[in-house]
Amino acid sequence: MSQFNHFGRVNFPIGQVKPQQSPNLVKTLKPSSSRVQMNAAPSFDVLHQKQVRMAAHKNIGLVDTESTADALCVTAWPATNVGHPNAATLAFDVLMFGEITAHEVVVDVAINSHQGHDGSNGIGHLEIANVSSMPHLVTRGEVMQDAVIDVAVGVADESNTHKTNFVPVVRFAPSWRSANAQTVTMIRMRIVLMLFLVSLVPQFSVAQPGPRFHTESKKAIKLYRRAMEMSRAAMVPGAATEDAKQQVEEDLRKALELDPNFAEAERVLAALDYDRGAFIESRDHYAHYLSRFGEDWIRDHFSWAESARFALDPSGMKGAMKAMSQIPGVAEGPDVDAIAAVFKDAEFMEGALANPVLLDSEVLPPPVSTRDDEYFPSVWLAGEALVFTRRVEDARYHQGQEDLYVAQREGSGWSAPEPLRGLNTLSNEGAAALSGDGMTICYTVCRDTDRSGEDAHKGSCDLYIAQRNEQGWGQAVNLSAVNTAAWESQPCLSPDGQQLFFTRGAGRAGRRKYDLFTARRQSDGSWGQAFRMGGEVNSNGKEMRPFIHPDGQHFYFASDGRTGMGGMDLFVCTLMDNGKWGSPVNLGWPINTPEDESGLVVSSDGVTGFFSRSEDGQLDIHELILPPNVAAQATSAMEGRLSSASGVPLQAALIRLVDSDSGTPFAEAIAAADGSYHVPVPLDRAFVVMAEAAGHMLLSERIEQGEIEGRVARNFVLDPLQAGSEAVLKNVFFESGSAMLNPTSNVELERVGSWLAAQPHLIMEVGGHTDDVGTQSENMILSEQRAEAVKTALQQAGVQERQLIAKGYGQSKPAVTGTSEEARQQNRRTTLMVLPAR
Numbered sequence: 001m002s003q004f005n006h007f008g009r010v011n012f013p014i015g016q017v018k019p020q021q022s023p024n025l026v027k028t029l030k031p032s033s034s035r036v037q038m039n040a041a042p043s044f045d046v047l048h049q050k051q052v053r054m055a056a057h058k059n060i061g062l063v064d065t066e067s068t069a070d071a072l073c074v075t076a077w078p079a080t081n082v083g084h085p086n087a088a089t090l091a092f093d094v095l096m097f098g099e100i101t102a103h104e105v106v107v108d109v110a111i112n113s114h115q116g117h118d119g120s121n122g123i124g125h126l127e128i129a130n131v132s133s134m135p136h137l138v139t140r141g142e143v144m145q146d147a148v149i150d151v152a153v154g155v156a157d158e159s160n161t162h163k164t165n166f167v168p169v170v171r172f173a174p175s176w177r178s179a180n181a182q183t184v185t186m187i188r189m190r191i192v193l194m195l196f197l198v199s200l201v202p203q204f205s206v207a208q209p210g211p212r213f214h215t216e217s218k219k220a221i222k223l224y225r226r227a228m229e230m231s232r233a234a235m236v237p238g239a240a241t242e243d244a245k246q247q248v249e250e251d252l253r254k255a256l257e258l259d260p261n262f263a264e265a266e267r268v269l270a271a272l273d274y275d276r277g278a279f280i281e282s283r284d285h286y287a288h289y290l291s292r293f294g295e296d297w298i299r300d301h302f303s304w305a306e307s308a309r310f311a312l313d314p315s316g317m318k319g320a321m322k323a324m325s326q327i328p329g330v331a332e333g334p335d336v337d338a339i340a341a342v343f344k345d346a347e348f349m350e351g352a353l354a355n356p357v358l359l360d361s362e363v364l365p366p367p368v369s370t371r372d373d374e375y376f377p378s379v380w381l382a383g384e385a386l387v388f389t390r391r392v393e394d395a396r397y398h399q400g401q402e403d404l405y406v407a408q409r410e411g412s413g414w415s416a417p418e419p420l421r422g423l424n425t426l427s428n429e430g431a432a433a434l435s436g437d438g439m440t441i442c443y444t445v446c447r448d449t450d451r452s453g454e455d456a457h458k459g460s461c462d463l464y465i466a467q468r469n470e471q472g473w474g475q476a477v478n479l480s481a482v483n484t485a486a487w488e489s490q491p492c493l494s495p496d497g498q499q500l501f502f503t504r505g506a507g508r509a510g511r512r513k514y515d516l517f518t519a520r521r522q523s524d525g526s527w528g529q530a531f532r533m534g535g536e537v538n539s540n541g542k543e544m545r546p547f548i549h550p551d552g553q554h555f556y557f558a559s560d561g562r563t564g565m566g567g568m569d570l571f572v573c574t575l576m577d578n579g580k581w582g583s584p585v586n587l588g589w590p591i592n593t594p595e596d597e598s599g600l601v602v603s604s605d606g607v608t609g610f611f612s613r614s615e616d617g618q619l620d621i622h623e624l625i626l627p628p629n630v631a632a633q634a635t636s637a638m639e640g641r642l643s644s645a646s647g648v649p650l651q652a653a654l655i656r657l658v659d660s661d662s663g664t665p666f667a668e669a670i671a672a673a674d675g676s677y678h679v680p681v682p683l684d685r686a687f688v689v690m691a692e693a694a695g696h697m698l699l700s701e702r703i704e705q706g707e708i709e710g711r712v713a714r715n716f717v718l719d720p721l722q723a724g725s726e727a728v729l730k731n732v733f734f735e736s737g738s739a740m741l742n743p744t745s746n747v748e749l750e751r752v753g754s755w756l757a758a759q760p761h762l763i764m765e766v767g768g769h770t771d772d773v774g775t776q777s778e779n780m781i782l783s784e785q786r787a788e789a790v791k792t793a794l795q796q797a798g799v800q801e802r803q804l805i806a807k808g809y810g811q812s813k814p815a816v817t818g819t820s821e822e823a824r825q826q827n828r829r830t831t832l833m834v835l836p837a838r
Helices: 218-233 241-258 263-275 279-293 300-310 314-325 336-354 743-757 776-796 821-827
Strands: 008-011 051-055 062-067 074-077 099-108 149-158 164-174 188-196 360-363 373-379 385-394 397-410 428-434 440-446 461-469 487-493 499-506 513-520 543-548 554-559 569-574 596-602 608-615 618-625 635-644 654-659 665-670 676-682 687-692 699-703 711-713 716-718 726-728 764-769 804-808 829-834
Touching: 218 241, 218 263, 241 263, 263 279, 263 300, 279 300, 279 314, 300 314, 300 336, 314 336, 373 596, 373 608, 385 428, 385 618, 440 487, 499 543, 513 543, 543 596, 554 596, 569 596, 654 676, 665 676, 687 716, 687 743, 699 716, 699 726, 743 776, 764 776, 776 804, 776 829
Parallel strands: 149 188, 373 428, 373 618, 397 428, 428 487, 461 487, 487 543, 635 711, 635 716, 764 804
Antiparallel strands: 008 164, 051 062, 062 074, 099 188, 149 164, 360 618, 373 385, 385 397, 428 440, 440 461, 487 499, 499 513, 543 554, 554 569, 596 608, 608 618, 635 676, 654 665, 654 687, 687 699, 726 829, 764 829
């Protein structure tokens, strides 16, 4: 027999179950090898690979399991050629507690990896199923002495755009310890599959040392067995679940009164206390039985620590991990990193509880908050409107229907949310993000996996984008360049509309690795290839729901892979001078809690935020005021209309804001049908407004710092693109008294160059103008040199030489009269004038 000194875990994601085609109960493939040498030091190898088709519990249907080269990674999918009189689809009732036994199977397998995988646990002892209507799948094989592994299947919950599908997960652990090294040729393990409802406690382990009990009291054992039978009876449709649950707890407590050392009963009770939110009682139960029988349930120490976490007891978390670490073999096993992570979380919690952030937070009142789940908010600028996802009950779908809703701010409250018309369908829509002007929406559409691939849809969840028009939202377009056969969701657009952030989940449901990705818009308007964001954002855990503030400097997201309070915590990164994101900062307690917080968005004032939190299985949207150390910079808003000189609204005209120092664009908006636009603007810098529309001249206007406060109306008029039309390039600067261009001019010159290069029929005069300081001859020479410098820069940007004529005017054509510094500044300028076609 080999020495096993650690626990392993196996994930069994189960997909859609289909009707069986034939009565073959088991199909075993030929092993690829049959021998392996196993040493005393845990160096494990796969004995052989094998495929077994099995029927699990009747409520699950048929499943194929295949062990891969890594025996810890076992995949599962529907078996279409296995007969089963009780086969059903995957849809089943969510039960509150208890266990369901199923059929035992014999699987030859060995552990070959120290790396564990995420999974869920059940509770209670395991029994061989006794279902008269279905024979055993395989006969019991020869089992080596004590070489028994008990396995339980749990159910995790993940929806299309937020949670997960029901995914049974397997954990297994040896129920024996060997003091000496031994060599084996094959290990035959008896695996008992049990469906356990992890809606009760998804984090608790299930391995248990055989059918023995830690008590000699027959009365206590009888009460325990009755409690387990009652839990199974409660799973029958129509059963009084709450009454049964109360009876189960009563029987377990009576069993403990008869024998306080009855660990099995206390173990179940600890889980039930956790389920009802009695975290202190749950923690104490775990501490009590694990202090005596910790080696029998090694991984239950994580459950002890988790109960302490929710009890806000960091010292209890440390105590659980210290006790686990002292068990022989654990320090050399696969849980070392997980134990260290719990210690780090405990240290963080101690500091966070001692230094809470000032928090003004509340759940959004009705009619936004309902008995349904509301989550993934998206705010329009200062919070005038809120778009969010709501999951409503729908008899057609087991997990309900996800749709987008919008609510308007009305004084101190909100209007009744309405479905976002034009976007919601029979599929699931959610996790939307609005552009700064509210005219573009990027959101997620999720379909059943058997429908992916229809039209432009690629995976289970894809990203779509739509524009608002006079009638509402236009036809949504699949972002095909970004979407893959994987899971894409939770998009966010940068303030300038040129960068997309989103979450991608790779792998099977239940085993997906969630990371944040980004893609940039190409010059032709399409989206380029998406790239995984770096380690400054992504971790070994799960990152979700990115959001970049209108200031372009603060990036918020949720993660469970970093030290924090537990579950999904909210973090913020600040953009550094080198263009990279700084180290993530945890938003602190009590913004973050042991529950899951996610989906933070921050309005234009930089401090008002909205996020979703899961409490007692209910998702609601919260509003909060961010503390200064994690708040964004306040932005204002500029709105108005873009029109031609004749007064005609310029629909689809583009307005872009460019930083006047760095030359970097940071926000943009597209004019609506009436020419209206709305764009966030910063309060801490000067910037240049650049506007363009088909058939019209470019417009460039400088806005000084502090010139705009609050919401300011600015209308812009664009001259038609005809001979004699002239535009001033207000973001083109020269060194004092020189024809050398200032580097801040580059961005505007490159954009003007791209615009002209795309219209080769245009002939432009580049005009240089000076103020009245100096002699006329000096100013004429300087103006000519500056015009030539701009012409050269435009040619380098792609404009043909034949399209440009440089001409200097010196001080002969002042834009305004006067000798003040302000007048002279306006007179020093570079112009573009349309010339007649040659």
